[in-house]
Amino acid sequence: MSQELVVALVNGLFRGSVYALVALGIVLVYRATGVFNFAQTEFGTTGLFAAFVAVEMWHWDYALGLLFGISVAIVMGLVTERVVIRPLRHSSKVTLLVGTAGVATTAIGIQFWLTNEQPIREMPPIVEGSIATVLGVAITYQKVITVLVLIVVALALAAFFRSPSGLAIQAAQQEATAAELVGISVRRVSLMTWGIAAALGGLAGILSGPNDTFTAAFLTFGGGAALLPGLMAAVLAGMRSMPGALAGGLLVGIVEQLGALSALADLPGPKATILFVFLLVVLLLRPEGLFARKVVGA
Amino acid sequence: MALLEVRDLVVGYDQYPVLHGVSFDVEQGECCVLLGLNGAGKTTTVTTVAGMLQPQSGSITFDGKELRKGSPSQRVAGGISLSPEGRRLFPRLTVSQNLKLGAWSRRRDSKTLKRQMDLVRDYFPRLAERENQLAGTLSGGEQQMLAVGRAMMSRPKLLLIDEASLGLSPTVARTVWEVTSRIKADGTTVLMVEQNAGALPFADRALIMEKGTLVYTGVGDELRTVNLREAYLGSGA
Numbered sequence: 001m002s003q004e005l006v007v008a009l010v011n012g013l014f015r016g017s018v019y020a021l022v023a024l025g026i027v028l029v030y031r032a033t034g035v036f037n038f039a040q041t042e043f044g045t046t047g048l049f050a051a052f053v054a055v056e057m058w059h060w061d062y063a064l065g066l067l068f069g070i071s072v073a074i075v076m077g078l079v080t081e082r083v084v085i086r087p088l089r090h091s092s093k094v095t096l097l098v099g100t101a102g103v104a105t106t107a108i109g110i111q112f113w114l115t116n117e118q119p120i121r122e123m124p125p126i127v128e129g130s131i132a133t134v135l136g137v138a139i140t141y142q143k144v145i146t147v148l149v150l151i152v153v154a155l156a157l158a159a160f161f162r163s164p165s166g167l168a169i170q171a172a173q174q175e176a177t178a179a180e181l182v183g184i185s186v187r188r189v190s191l192m193t194w195g196i197a198a199a200l201g202g203l204a205g206i207l208s209g210p211n212d213t214f215t216a217a218f219l220t221f222g223g224g225a226a227l228l229p230g231l232m233a234a235v236l237a238g239m240r241s242m243p244g245a246l247a248g249g250l251l252v253g254i255v256e257q258l259g260a261l262s263a264l265a266d267l268p269g270p271k272a273t274i275l276f277v278f279l280l281v282v283l284l285l286r287p288e289g290l291f292a293r294k295v296v297g298a
Numbered sequence: 299m300a301l302l303e304v305r306d307l308v309v310g311y312d313q314y315p316v317l318h319g320v321s322f323d324v325e326q327g328e329c330c331v332l333l334g335l336n337g338a339g340k341t342t343t344v345t346t347v348a349g350m351l352q353p354q355s356g357s358i359t360f361d362g363k364e365l366r367k368g369s370p371s372q373r374v375a376g377g378i379s380l381s382p383e384g385r386r387l388f389p390r391l392t393v394s395q396n397l398k399l400g401a402w403s404r405r406r407d408s409k410t411l412k413r414q415m416d417l418v419r420d421y422f423p424r425l426a427e428r429e430n431q432l433a434g435t436l437s438g439g440e441q442q443m444l445a446v447g448r449a450m451m452s453r454p455k456l457l458l459i460d461e462a463s464l465g466l467s468p469t470v471a472r473t474v475w476e477v478t479s480r481i482k483a484d485g486t487t488v489l490m491v492e493q494n495a496g497a498l499p500f501a502d503r504a505l506i507m508e509k510g511t512l513v514y515t516g517v518g519d520e521l522r523t524v525n526l527r528e529a530y531l532g533s534g535a
């Protein structure tokens with residue numbers, strides 16, 4: 001195996017884990033509201049900024065800083081649900097979509113405003129250094145931790161969706177009227193959904209941030225852009241399947257990195273082009289997505 | 299005192315009234331059928347009792363207490379459970395998950411949950427055979443059984459069943475009505491909404507609605523002697 005291939009696979013797994021976290025959040029919110037959440041990655045950038053402020057400016061313990069970052073992301077998700085989504089719940093999907101885009105642009109605007117004097121920031125990794133070197137390629141702790149976190153999140157989500165609260169979320173998503181009739185508070189479920197989606201976005205931001213420098217809109221269209229790849233992963237999952245979002249995220253990450261090794265790499269914006277062509281081919285062959293089961297019933 | 303007392307109920311969607319002052323009682327332990335054509339106001343009546351619509355005026359008294367503004371979750375916790383029109387199952391959850399969610403208001407009471415689960419399995423052995431199947435893949439009859447079973451999981455005092463026979467073959471509809479009779483015999487008061495007069499033999503009493511008002515209330519054998527067609531469809535039919 002060539003060194004380039006190892007780099008592509010390691011980075012693909014790492015980027016793929018970030019995309020998977022983003023895609024899981026996108027699918028979760030899509031199932032609840034029927035709209036693509038433009039703000040998903042801004043939960044991440046905002047969480048990253050919050051963690052950065054706690055660790056670097058307030059000199060908090062790193063673990064506490066991470067917790068603070070994720071908490072800020074969750075609060076942002078809850079506020080989004082309460083202030084934007086709930087008042088618009090009877091509006092058209094397009095209105096809701098614009099609402100989430102509004103949340104994203106507001107967050108990005110605030111980030112630019114607050115970081116105007118020093119736009120480029122750097123977050124230290126959770127653990128410095130590399131765990132191993134394969135064919136001369138250093139595999140950093142940060143990347144390994146990111147993949148491990150994804151695995152833990154996946155297991156936790158799988159367990160959660162089998163628990164009573166997880167079943168209630170699915171019930172409200174599939175048939176809100178019946179959920180009300182059996183006594184489930186659809187409002188509470190909606191808040192819970194946005195809270196979880198925001199936590200997933202927050203994790204994506206906080207874990208991918210320390211890999212590089214970061215700026216405002218980092219996870220949306222900055223250095224760690226994960227919104228479009230996350231959306232692609234969600235589309236591969238038919239916008240509905242959680243395991244599909246996870247597999248889709250990893251696949252998109254690996255295809256993106258491997259594609260950059262090919263002749264296509266000479267094109268301008270190679271990664272985006274490769275992903276776009278890949279998604280197009282997949283959707284032409286399987287319009288319902290790669291990992292989606294056939295939708296059952298009404 | 300009747301278990302359910304509905305008095306002068308006026309309900310509308312926006313400013314258009316659908317019910318124009320409906321009054322009736324459902325006695326403890328009986329099985330009533332609310333008959334009427336499309337648009338007569340049957341579904342509006344039961345969904346209002348279940349707390350999904352708020353009346354403009356009139357009152358609903360259940361088990362001696364007047365029900366003020368309240369959500370369906372308060373009503374189901376108070377003992378009123380609705381199996382809604384169109385079944386409204388959770389299609390991508392299994393039969394057993396649908397049933398468990400039916401007991402959401404009693405989810406911390408594992409004894410009741412188990413007892414109701416056993417009861418529903420006993421009422422509908424077909425559901426017991428298909429516990430791990432997704433609800434959306436069941437046949438129409440099985441879906442209706444699941445909808446009634448799910449509504450029974452909260453151990454209601456009053457079970458409302460909206461249009462159980464809709465889209466079912468006469469044989470399957472009969473099976474569902476037979477279970478309704480058993481549910482009543484086991485002590486749960488039942489109010490069925492039907493367009494299908496085939497439900498009559500399974501009910502103690504019929505209430506017939508037309509254009510948002512109650513036009514006829516009949517008991518026992520009267521049901522079979524009255525010219526139903528005339529009463530049900532109006533004198534012009």
